[in-house]
Every structure is written in structure tokens, then in C-alpha cells.
Amino acid sequence: MASKLDFPLHGSSLNIVKQFGPGLSDIIQSKFGCMATFDGVNFERDQSISQQKRPTVAPEKRLEVKLHRGVRLSVWKADLTDFQADAVVNAANSFLQHCGGLALALSTAGGPQIQKDSNDYIKRNIELKTGHATVTAAGNLPYQKIIHAVGPQLSPSPSTYDVHRAEPLLEKTIRSILDKVREHRLSSVAIPAISSGLFYFPLPLCADVIVKTVKGYYENSPRQGHFPQEIFLVNHDEPSVKEMERACNHTLMSYSQAAASKSKGAAETSTPTVKIGNVHLILKKGKIEQQQTDVIVNTVSSDRNLRGGQISTALLEKAGYGMQKEINNTHQSGNIIITSPHNLECKEVYHTFCPDKDAHGAQQILSDSVYQCLRMAAAHPHKSIAFPAIGTGGLRFNKREVAWIMSSAVTAFAQQSTHRMEVQFVIYPSDKDTFQAFEEQMRSLQHQFKASDPSLSYASGHEGDVREKRPPTPKISLTGPSDVAIREAERWLSSFLSKPSDTVIISNNFIQYFGEAEYQQLSRLNKRGVSIKECFENSRATIIVHGDSAEDVVVAGLKVEAMLCKVQREFVAEEEGTLRLMSTENVSFERKTVDSKSLEFSDRSSAFRNLGLQIVKMEKVENLALRMVFDLKKKQLGCSTTRKMFQRIPPHFCEMVSHIGFHAEYAPPHDPAYGEGIYFAGTAKKAMEVWKEGGEKEEYLYFVEAEVLTGNSTRGKPGLILPPPKTGTDPQILYDSVDGGADISVIFSGYQALPSYIITCKKI
The missing domain is CATH 3.40.220.10 (Leucine Aminopeptidase, subunit E, domain 1)
Structure with a gap:
């Protein structure tokens, strides 16, 4: 059952959210699987974000023409959050994170189900590639379906070569949309000027490509099959509407209906509503x-x-x-x-x-x-x-x-x-x-x-209620899959927004994956009144943001968090590609909640209770691709047995470990005394000692129980990046792992461990 919580905004926290805006939605979704929507917040300082605060536009039909197969193509000035069609097209990004522009406007108006459905698609497919489209339900929007389509994305000032290379991708995007209209037997669809806004595709060429592609699609379609009644080209801003009119008149001028229909007006639309x-x-x-x-x-x-x-x-x-x-x-x-x-x-x-x-x-x-x-x-x-x-x-x-x-x-x-x-x-x-x-x-x-x-208009659901005219109280509304997820998201928000500080410290080993683009962003932040310092100590990568203005420091810190979310998504996509090459199974996973009355739950509950912890949730991880690779590794090492061991990780890595297995970046130990690998503890008690950070502050603690292939092991030492060679043998023959005694093992290949359970605990 979904849980909800409102996080009020005022003073500095409101100013910070106004500056950083809906980028918070992406971070909270990536880290905690929760949806964040905003009330009473005017994102004034970011033009790309403020586009989602569009005024209501009374629908106005500018032009209509009849294409082949009886399909009517029309140009409208209207608000796509409240237009009448079977489906609306969302100009989406590859990860279906609806954080700005039209995507945010549709997601906000349609409710959290839209982002949830999008997240479910990404879990199954990693990304939606440029030129492709997918269909989800429309939530609270007045449509049957949303078609999420990813058009080509250019730089703010693209070269002629870049535009020329992107043009066929935009054509492919439009054809993908029309394919989905046919597959789902939709009678009408509303299409915006895809890629022309936040993706910087030149608007005039965008309009030409869309109109030509729609025209060609139905000219070349076989007589059999489904044809929609209406294709609506809908935009809320006058420049886009005028370009669509121009493109239609230029491309479809041979159709005599165009001039006649222009004078008929919107009242003669064939679908009375x-x-x-x-x-x-x-x-x-x-x-x-x-x-x-x-x-x-x-x-x-x-x-x-x-x-x-x-x-x-x-x-x-x-x-x-x-x-x-x-x-x-x-x-x-x-x-x-x-x-x-x-x-x-x-x-x-x-x-x-x-x-x-x-x-x-x-x-x-x-x-x-x-x-x-x-x-x-x-x-x-x-x-x-x-x-x-x-x-x-x-x-x-x-x-x-x-x-x-x-x-x-x-x-x-x-x-x-x-x-x-x-x-x-x-x-x-x-x-x-x-x-x-x-x-x-x-x-x-x-x-x-x-x-x-x-x-x-039924956007508010309270017609005539004068209270609706008052501006809403500024807040972030959090919706998530569980109370625990919501509480973690709230705690993370509080750490940034409740008492903004002139120093923000972010520890995350994925900082090591920052590339040229990320360092350019850090450099730009350095020039805006804040200093950025990066350090690596005790196997932990940290960024320290400091400045005179607490608000500027927090905004910079949030931008670093957004960069980390992007880097982590790319890391998951790359690792999943590797898994596909190594396994014949689909790379997918499930986390099934274990019944609290079951034997496997009660067996573990007593051990954690002795540590002053109560298990609030236990999930069994099922990942056939990881299991197959783990079994291959077992044969390679000649291991006949595995060890049940534990690792304590931050909440935002629970999904990742279930998806692509173990990596050293998730949970560096408090003291890497036995090497730079992936640490495991023999007991939950030992795990509390190995991973001490945050234990006093955190409300919930997260443990992964795993099957671990330790094989032939030897004592570890600081600085090891691989197990040492076996004594007196070929130097190429290495130990399988190292240890720090009976209760600590360190492996150097994540495929030597298989996640079995995610155990969420709360202090008694």
C-alpha cells in the first residue's frame, strides 16, 4: 500500500527548492523509490522548469486537413494537461524521470501513478532509447493512455552537423508514436513539438519533420489495419503553434481541405465532449x-x-x-x-x-x-x-x-x-x-x-469553492511504496532543508566515476560563491561543499547528488550489459516480502533482537541472472560450499544490489584493514562493527544476507586490490579471498557473492 507524507517548505527551504526545483523528484525517486510533487512553489529562477507552470489555454483549433486513409490532422493551441484525445504524447527522457517541462506538467497533473508506471518500465528495460516510445496508463489525466517518446537531445547551440544527424532520429520517434497508436487501436492522439524545448532541436525543422513524417506514415500504410480518426498537433505556446501551421500549409498545401477547414473553428470537431x-x-x-x-x-x-x-x-x-x-x-x-x-x-x-x-x-x-x-x-x-x-x-x-x-x-x-x-x-x-x-x-x-x-475545469474537483483561489501552502508531497521508504526520503530531505548549513558533506564512492562533464559542472559551481573539495580517505570518496551562503551551498550539494544519481544509473546499465553477456537468463529481479510468521523470518529475528534491533521487513531477492553467474563462479573456483554472511549498506543501494549484485562502492568498511575489496561479516553483530558510520543517527538499518564464495583464503592487509598469490606456486595462481579472522571475509569479484535477503531493521 502506498504511503504519503507532506514536507512543509518555508524560509530558506522554500528558497532552495525554488532554485533547485523538480530535480529533487529525480533524486528522491532514484534514492528511495518515492515520488515527490510540489505545491505552492513557483520555480522562478530556472526557465526550463518554470515552463511546467503554464497558464490554462482555452483550446483553439487553427487548421485541419484530411490525410490518406481518412485520418484528420489538425493544429491546436491548447493545454496538453487538459486536452481531449485518446492519448497524449509525453516528450520524455531516456530514464522516464519526469522532472521538467511538459513531462513534469503531465506527471504532476496525472498523479504519482504515472511516475510509478514509468519506473516499473525502467526496472524492466533499463532505459527507453532515443527514437522509441512506450505506453502507460494516464493516471488522473483526461486520456486513456500516455505515449512516452524519447526524441533526440542536442546541446543548447547545436551545430549544423548535429542537427542533420538528429533529424532521422526525430522521424523515428514520430513513427514510433504512430506505431503505438496503431497497436493500441487509439482513435486520436495529441502530439507536441517533441525535442524542440528542453532538448534544443530547432523548432522550424522540428515542425517540418513532424508534419512530413505523419503525412508519409499514412500515405505508405497498407489498406488493412487500424487508422486513427484524429492526429492533433498541440502546443500551448504561440511560436510552436505558428510553426506547426506553417509546416502544414507548406507540406500539405495540395490538400484542398486545409483552407476550408481553417474557417470552421473548433466547434465542428467530430468528437463532441x-x-x-x-x-x-x-x-x-x-x-x-x-x-x-x-x-x-x-x-x-x-x-x-x-x-x-x-x-x-x-x-x-x-x-x-x-x-x-x-x-x-x-x-x-x-x-x-x-x-x-x-x-x-x-x-x-x-x-x-x-x-x-x-x-x-x-x-x-x-x-x-x-x-x-x-x-x-x-x-x-x-x-x-x-x-x-x-x-x-x-x-x-x-x-x-x-x-x-x-x-x-x-x-x-x-x-x-x-x-x-x-x-x-x-x-x-x-x-x-x-x-x-x-x-x-x-x-x-x-x-x-x-x-x-x-x-x-475539473482540475481541482471543487468548483465554486473560494478557498481554491488562495495560493496553496508550499510543500513537497512524498508518495512511496512503504512507510519506511517515505521516512528515509523525509530524513534525507531534512538533512538538506530543515537547517541549511554553510557546509555540506557528501560521501559516496561513485564520486570516483565522475567524468569530464561532471567536473565541468563542479567547476561552474566553484565560480558561484561556493568551494568544492574532493577527498579520498580510508577507501571513502567525499565531496565537501562550503560557502558563505547556506542556501547556495545546499543547492550546490543537491546538484552533486543529482550528478551521482545519473552516474549510478549509467553504472547499473553498464553492469547489466555485462550480465547479459555472461548469462542466458533475463536480467531482472524480484524482492518478495517474507511472512513475519514464517520460520525463515523468526530464525533471523532473534539474532537481530539480541543486538537491540527489530526486523520491520524482510525481502527475499530472486535474480536468475545473478544466480547463474554465481554458479559459474562456484565451478570456476571449485567451491563446493558457500558461507552465509552479512553486509550493511545505505538504503539507496538496496535496489542496486538486488539488480546487479555486489560492488565495493556500496559499503566501504569503517576500517579497510584487509584490502580494497568487498567486505562481508560472519554475523549481524560483526556487521555492526565493520560498518559503524551513521548507526547512531539512522532510524532504520539495512542488512544484506548473502551466499559468499570464500574458497581458499588468506589473511588480508591494507591496500590489496587483488588476493595475493599462493605461496610457493605460480604467481598467477591467487587465493580466492582474504580475511580478517573468522568473522570477516573480503572478496574482489562481486560475482563471488549472491544476495539472498534484504533485511530492514529498526532500533528497539
């Missing part, structure tokens, strides 16, 4: 069985036979016969039976029971059924629901009557509900009369509720 409170109602043409909403509504006869009507038959054929078996054995709640989706692309199916139009109270039953479906969807809670035109077939309801009944039920629900939801009326494409009846009703609702009125 209206916002009523927190409900966004959409009318669309489509097949109900192909919808990807959270809920699909079906209408079924009283005998529960799914072959009894056109809609239920279509759903059954796509879902499979398992749905018929489930509905036969499922309890009915009111006028609804809920089943799983089987092969449908939704989360649940609501089967409603409505009588023939001549039955007593038939209109009221239809209205109640729609209302009850909405109530149940909100209670679960679901974000979207799709209705067919219930009753217009075999139940013989009048089409205009059904449109009025269903629209009235949605309106009644919307005026009472505080739950944000997208409601779709999905009309079969060839049923023009029914679509026209619903379209007339939608126009009436648009007039009634003045859909274009910004006061009806």
Missing part, C-alpha cells in the same frame, strides 16, 4: 468490444445469455466463452453483474439488465442502471467507463429517448460526485441515426453547462 463537474463526457463512434476504458458496460437479457443481443454477442466473441461461464455463476447486485474482462481490454465488465420499452417502469430502470454503473465505477475506483446505446436494439427504445435518459443519468451523477471520471458513449460506426440523436443531446449539454467555461 462536455465537462460536468468532475465528469468528462465524450461521444464517439466505435465498437464497444474494442474500448480500453477501465469499465465496459453491457446489456444482457434476464436469462444471462450473452448470445441474446448484438452488443453482448460482440463482447462475448472477443472476450471468449469464459465470460459466459462467469456470468452464469456470479451474484447479481441490483441490476448489475460484474465480471472480469477475459480477453477484453478493460478492467471489469458491468452487465446490466434492462426490460423491453413497454414494460412497466422501463425508462426508470434504464436510468437507474446507468446511474448504478457510474456509482459502482466510482466506488472501486475506476477512472473511465464506456456505455453503448443501451436499449436501442432489441429492447425497442426510441434513439432520442435513450440519448436523453442516459445523458440525464450521467448529469445527475456528475452533479453529486467528487470522483473524476471519463464517461464515453460509444456508438457503432454505421449507426448514424443513433449517433445523431446522442450528438443533439451533447450539444444541448454543452449549451447548458458552457463546456468552454474555465470555471468548469
Whole structure:
């Protein structure tokens, strides 16, 4: 279950966050797996960050043209956090960390689930390469999907050669987006000027590439397959909108529709929509069985036979016969039976029971059924629901009557509900009369509720509440997978923000991996009123930041932390590549929570309790690639046995050790008396002695239990970077490890140890 915590900002802490801004989100996500969002903070000092504080833009269509295969391409000035389409494209970076520009705006508006889904993708795939795209759910945004796409990234003043080399990558990015539209059978997608903002691709060329690629994609597509109805080129700033208009007029000037459609305006868009409170109602043409909403509504006869009507038959054929078996054995709640989706692309199916139009109270039953479906969807809670035109077939309801009944039920629900939801009326494409009846009703609702009125926007969910006009209290909202993760993130934030100091000390052995780019950044920080000192002592790399202004020092310290997160991600990617070469298994891992009542938990609990520690969480690490490499190492060393040993590590390395195994950078010992390798302790008590730093200050302590191949060992000594040669033999034949007695072993290859458990403890 996700945990939440608010970290208030005021005075110096607010000024620091204003300067450093959403870069904190990236650090907190990388170190603790938590999502940080900001309220009441105006990132004034960083132009690239302040772009996410965009004013609300009333949607304005500038141009429309019809492409091959009936696809309509249009240019809009609008806010992508509140536009109407099946999907929105996010201009993402390779690690899907949504920390600035449009990415941050979409992530903030959509809620923490967007970043969580992105993190899950990165855990499985390491990165999303330039030119590629992936699809996730849209969280609280008014879309079904987000397409995260990585365009080419250039320097602030790119050379002609760099731009020329990046152009085909931008084309590939756009084609990848359109591929995802086809794969997910989306009817519309909103695409911004990818790469033109924070990635510095020249805007005019960007517009030309996007328009030409979209045009060519559908000109060269085979006749078979899915084609969207609408491609929206959407930007909130006037320069981008004008460039898209120019590119369309230049590239598509042969299409006669362009000039004519320009004068029609946004009112003639083919997808009527209206916002009523927190409900966004959409009318669309489509097949109900192909919808990807959270809920699909079906209408079924009283005998529960799914072959009894056109809609239920279509759903059954796509879902499979398992749905018929489930509905036969499922309890009915009111006028609804809920089943799983089987092969449908939704989360649940609501089967409603409505009588023939001549039955007593038939209109009221239809209205109640729609209302009850909405109530149940909100209670679960679901974000979207799709209705067919219930009753217009075999139940013989009048089409205009059904449109009025269903629209009235949605309106009644919307005026009472505080739950944000997208409601779709999905009309079969060839049923023009029914679509026209619903379209007339939608126009009436648009007039009634003045859909274009910004006061009806459901961003806040509290229309008319004067308190919403007050600026929110500045704070960072933390959302994480557990209370422990949240507390660690809060403690780390407090160390920087609660009492800003004129000296910040950062100890992390990944400082040794800083390259030319990182040292250039450190040099720039040195010129801004702070001094940067790097030192390496007792196998520990440290950066000390000092200056007269505590705020400037903390901002510089946070920038160093951001550099470390980047270096560590690159390190993981490189090590994973090595693992792929050495193992036939997929490089993936799981951390499965161990039941506190199990024998393996209780066996370890008593040992830690004797040290004054309580195990609050124990996770079993499963990583088949690491296991395979470990077994190969065992054969290579000729070891028949392993030792169960312990290592104490900082919390932000728990994920890394589970993913790519052990490395000396994670946990240098308090005293490296036996060499410069990877240290392990024979007991948890000994681990407390080997790794002393932070023990008094930390609320939680983290231990890794591992299987270790010590093999033939000898006494270690300071400065060893490899085990010494065996005495009296070939100098190329080395010991397998060194030790500091029975309770300390040092290995020099991380593949000689396999993580078994991550054990999180709290002081009793």
C-alpha cells in the first residue's frame, strides 16, 4: 500500500527548492523509490522548469486537413494537461524521470501513478532509447493512455552537423508514436513539438519533420489495419503553434481541405465532449468490444445469455466463452453483474439488465442502471467507463429517448460526485441515426453547462469553492511504496532543508566515476560563491561543499547528488550489459516480502533482537541472472560450499544490489584493514562493527544476507586490490579471498557473492 507524507517548505527551504526545483523528484525517486510533487512553489529562477507552470489555454483549433486513409490532422493551441484525445504524447527522457517541462506538467497533473508506471518500465528495460516510445496508463489525466517518446537531445547551440544527424532520429520517434497508436487501436492522439524545448532541436525543422513524417506514415500504410480518426498537433505556446501551421500549409498545401477547414473553428470537431463537474463526457463512434476504458458496460437479457443481443454477442466473441461461464455463476447486485474482462481490454465488465420499452417502469430502470454503473465505477475506483446505446436494439427504445435518459443519468451523477471520471458513449460506426440523436443531446449539454467555461475545469474537483483561489501552502508531497521508504526520503530531505548549513558533506564512492562533464559542472559551481573539495580517505570518496551562503551551498550539494544519481544509473546499465553477456537468463529481479510468521523470518529475528534491533521487513531477492553467474563462479573456483554472511549498506543501494549484485562502492568498511575489496561479516553483530558510520543517527538499518564464495583464503592487509598469490606456486595462481579472522571475509569479484535477503531493521 502506498504511503504519503507532506514536507512543509518555508524560509530558506522554500528558497532552495525554488532554485533547485523538480530535480529533487529525480533524486528522491532514484534514492528511495518515492515520488515527490510540489505545491505552492513557483520555480522562478530556472526557465526550463518554470515552463511546467503554464497558464490554462482555452483550446483553439487553427487548421485541419484530411490525410490518406481518412485520418484528420489538425493544429491546436491548447493545454496538453487538459486536452481531449485518446492519448497524449509525453516528450520524455531516456530514464522516464519526469522532472521538467511538459513531462513534469503531465506527471504532476496525472498523479504519482504515472511516475510509478514509468519506473516499473525502467526496472524492466533499463532505459527507453532515443527514437522509441512506450505506453502507460494516464493516471488522473483526461486520456486513456500516455505515449512516452524519447526524441533526440542536442546541446543548447547545436551545430549544423548535429542537427542533420538528429533529424532521422526525430522521424523515428514520430513513427514510433504512430506505431503505438496503431497497436493500441487509439482513435486520436495529441502530439507536441517533441525535442524542440528542453532538448534544443530547432523548432522550424522540428515542425517540418513532424508534419512530413505523419503525412508519409499514412500515405505508405497498407489498406488493412487500424487508422486513427484524429492526429492533433498541440502546443500551448504561440511560436510552436505558428510553426506547426506553417509546416502544414507548406507540406500539405495540395490538400484542398486545409483552407476550408481553417474557417470552421473548433466547434465542428467530430468528437463532441462536455465537462460536468468532475465528469468528462465524450461521444464517439466505435465498437464497444474494442474500448480500453477501465469499465465496459453491457446489456444482457434476464436469462444471462450473452448470445441474446448484438452488443453482448460482440463482447462475448472477443472476450471468449469464459465470460459466459462467469456470468452464469456470479451474484447479481441490483441490476448489475460484474465480471472480469477475459480477453477484453478493460478492467471489469458491468452487465446490466434492462426490460423491453413497454414494460412497466422501463425508462426508470434504464436510468437507474446507468446511474448504478457510474456509482459502482466510482466506488472501486475506476477512472473511465464506456456505455453503448443501451436499449436501442432489441429492447425497442426510441434513439432520442435513450440519448436523453442516459445523458440525464450521467448529469445527475456528475452533479453529486467528487470522483473524476471519463464517461464515453460509444456508438457503432454505421449507426448514424443513433449517433445523431446522442450528438443533439451533447450539444444541448454543452449549451447548458458552457463546456468552454474555465470555471468548469475539473482540475481541482471543487468548483465554486473560494478557498481554491488562495495560493496553496508550499510543500513537497512524498508518495512511496512503504512507510519506511517515505521516512528515509523525509530524513534525507531534512538533512538538506530543515537547517541549511554553510557546509555540506557528501560521501559516496561513485564520486570516483565522475567524468569530464561532471567536473565541468563542479567547476561552474566553484565560480558561484561556493568551494568544492574532493577527498579520498580510508577507501571513502567525499565531496565537501562550503560557502558563505547556506542556501547556495545546499543547492550546490543537491546538484552533486543529482550528478551521482545519473552516474549510478549509467553504472547499473553498464553492469547489466555485462550480465547479459555472461548469462542466458533475463536480467531482472524480484524482492518478495517474507511472512513475519514464517520460520525463515523468526530464525533471523532473534539474532537481530539480541543486538537491540527489530526486523520491520524482510525481502527475499530472486535474480536468475545473478544466480547463474554465481554458479559459474562456484565451478570456476571449485567451491563446493558457500558461507552465509552479512553486509550493511545505505538504503539507496538496496535496489542496486538486488539488480546487479555486489560492488565495493556500496559499503566501504569503517576500517579497510584487509584490502580494497568487498567486505562481508560472519554475523549481524560483526556487521555492526565493520560498518559503524551513521548507526547512531539512522532510524532504520539495512542488512544484506548473502551466499559468499570464500574458497581458499588468506589473511588480508591494507591496500590489496587483488588476493595475493599462493605461496610457493605460480604467481598467477591467487587465493580466492582474504580475511580478517573468522568473522570477516573480503572478496574482489562481486560475482563471488549472491544476495539472498534484504533485511530492514529498526532500533528497539
